[in-house]
Amino acid sequence: MDAFRPSKAAEYRQQAERIRAFAEQVSLLEAKFHLFEAAEQLEELAADEDRG
Numbered sequence: 001m002d003a004f005r006p007s008k009a010a011e012y013r014q015q016a017e018r019i020r021a022f023a024e025q026v027s028l029l030e031a032k033f034h035l036f037e038a039a040e041q042l043e044e045l046a047a048d049e050d051r052g
Contacts, residue, residue, distance in 0.1 A: 012046035015039075 006014070016039040023035035 007049065009046040009049035012042040012049065016042035016046070
């Protein structure tokens with residue numbers, strides 16, 4: 001069943017993309033900053049998973 005389960009890196013990237021899409025709809029600058037920051041952290045986790 002693991003063959004059908006997305007990798008951790010893929011999961012992190014999907015979460016990052018959902019956060020970015022939501023951030024584009026948010027009008028408050030500070031909230032946008034935090035959402036984009038969270039997305040970047042998820043991308044870093046994904047890159048770590050790819051390396052490790």
